[in-house]
Amino acid sequence: MSEDADLLNVREACRAFPSRFQSLYLGTVDAHGQPQASHAPYVAHEGRYCVYLSDLARHTANLRATARASVLFIESEEQARHLFARERLTLACQAAECLRGTPRFEAVMDVFDRRFGTFMQVIRPLQDFRLFELQPLSGAYVAGFARAYSLDGTDLDLIRHRNEQGHRAPDAVPQRRVNASVPP
Numbered sequence: 001m002s003e004d005a006d007l008l009n010v011r012e013a014c015r016a017f018p019s020r021f022q023s024l025y026l027g028t029v030d031a032h033g034q035p036q037a038s039h040a041p042y043v044a045h046e047g048r049y050c051v052y053l054s055d056l057a058r059h060t061a062n063l064r065a066t067a068r069a070s071v072l073f074i075e076s077e078e079q080a081r082h083l084f085a086r087e088r089l090t091l092a093c094q095a096a097e098c099l100r101g102t103p104r105f106e107a108v109m110d111v112f113d114r115r116f117g118t119f120m121q122v123i124r125p126l127q128d129f130r131l132f133e134l135q136p137l138s139g140a141y142v143a144g145f146a147r148a149y150s151l152d153g154t155d156l157d158l159i160r161h162r163n164e165q166g167h168r169a170p171d172a173v174p175q176r177r178v179n180a181s182v183p184p
Contacts, residue, residue: 011159025072026059036062050108069095082145091151095135
């Protein structure tokens with residue numbers, strides 16, 4: 001199989017991977033750079049991952065303050081062949097709040113209704129919840145040992161196998177120049 005065909009298969013596997021989950025792991029930072037890890041149920045809508053979050057959650061304030069997030073989808077420990085090589089997709093995202101009352105808000109919330117059923121009837125009207133759209137900007141997909149890929153470009157359609165450096169044994173000391181005036 002050619003490298004191009006291989007990467008097409010990787011792209012399709014990567015794009016299908018999030019559909020195995022109903023929630024995502026969410027990494028945010030506050031206005032002072034303090035990290036926060038959490039999770040949230042999500043829906044996919046027009047190339048974005050959408051989360052409906054309470055104002056009581058720290059990640060809501062973080063998204064409003066920085067408009068940045070990291071999203072993680074990861075294979076369960078029980079399903080993984082090896083814990084060090086769990087299949088996973090990590091995405092660096094731009095976050096934008098989708099304002100209540102707009103046609104877009106209603107369309108995304110209808111997707112939440114279909115996916116999560118009657119529980120949405122309880123929280124959809126709550127005014128202390130906010131809808132955020134997370135637009136992936138770049139990412140990384142790990143399909144197993146020696147199968148790590150970088151994702152870039154529009155719709156993350158530029159995929160590169162991350163094998164240019166490889167793993168090094170502990171006795172392999174990298175030879176790098178720190179400063180051009182210092183001889184190697």
